[in-house]
Amino acid sequence: MSSRSNTRRSNESNTEGEQKQEDAQEKHASIKNLAREYPMATEAIVNWRNYIRDVFAEYFIANPLAIGGPGHVVEIDESAFVKRKCNVGRAVRTQWVFGCIDVESKHGFLVAVPQRDAATLLPILQQYVLPGTTVVSDLWGAYNTINNLGYHHLTVNHSLHFVDPATHATTNHVESMWSRAKLRNRRECGTHRQLLDSYLIEFMWRLQFNGDPFENLLTHIRNLYPL
Structure with a gap:
């Protein structure tokens, strides 16, 4: 096996346990499984x-998400969530999602965007990622001026390697995040475009409260609807 493959597997190993735990939770929480386990109608x-x-x-309205900061590494990327498969089927507009993950805290954000230009992506980056963060991305042109925004910007040329040999920069964590975010789509045959924003918010919340999601959910309900 090549050193390139070994390096990628080594970087992904830190997230394998977390991904398996989230996969199990998501599988259990699918609508079909819930309908089988509980005497409730699917609509309910x-x-x-x-x-x-x-x-x-x-929760996020009351507690705006802010990740990164000095000493933190944040990986950023974009991914298509709605598109035609192999250009087959009715014409649909590709829905891009811009996202990132803090390698240290494992918190992240996902935001549906109309396009992937700098004017769209960079203000979102500044909204969620604190100054002084080391930001890692691929060579997408929209990211060329990140160094001018108060961040330390590292890049990875994916046509050559998964981990930059000089800086050790990688986007493996954010790519793993995309895999987890899209898992539910595959299990439930996709997410309606109108519900995509709410699904992305749910995924962001699960990233932040993965340790004890049920207890945190009850706490947030109590705070939102005090007796």
């Missing part, structure tokens, strides 16, 4: 899940 389960996502959204 969908309504409850939408209500819980409203709780997640209210």
Whole structure:
């Protein structure tokens, strides 16, 4: 096996345990599994899940997400969540999502964007990522001026390697995040475009409260609806 493959596997090993745990939680929480385990109509389960996502959204309104900072590494990337498969089927507009993950805290954000230019992506980066952060990306042109925004910018040329041999910069963590974020889509045959924002908010919340999501959910409901 090449050293390139060994390096990539080594960098991904830190997230394998977390991914398996999240995969198990997501599989258990799928609508089909919930409908089999509990005597509730599918419509009721969908309504409850939408209500819980409203709780997640209210949490982030009250507690705006801010990640990174001096000494932190944040990996950024964009990924297509809605597109035609192999250019087959009815014409649909590709829906891009801009996201990042803090390698240290494992917190991150995902935001649906209309396009992938600098005017769209960089203000979102500044909204969520604190100054002084080391930001790692690929060579997408929209990221060329990140160094001018108060960040230390490292890049990876994916046509040559997965980990930069000089700086050891990698985007393996954010690529792993995309894999986890899209897992539910594969299990439930996709997410309706109108519900994509709420799904992304749910995923962001799960990243932040993966250790004890149920207890944190109850706490947030109590805070949102005090007796």
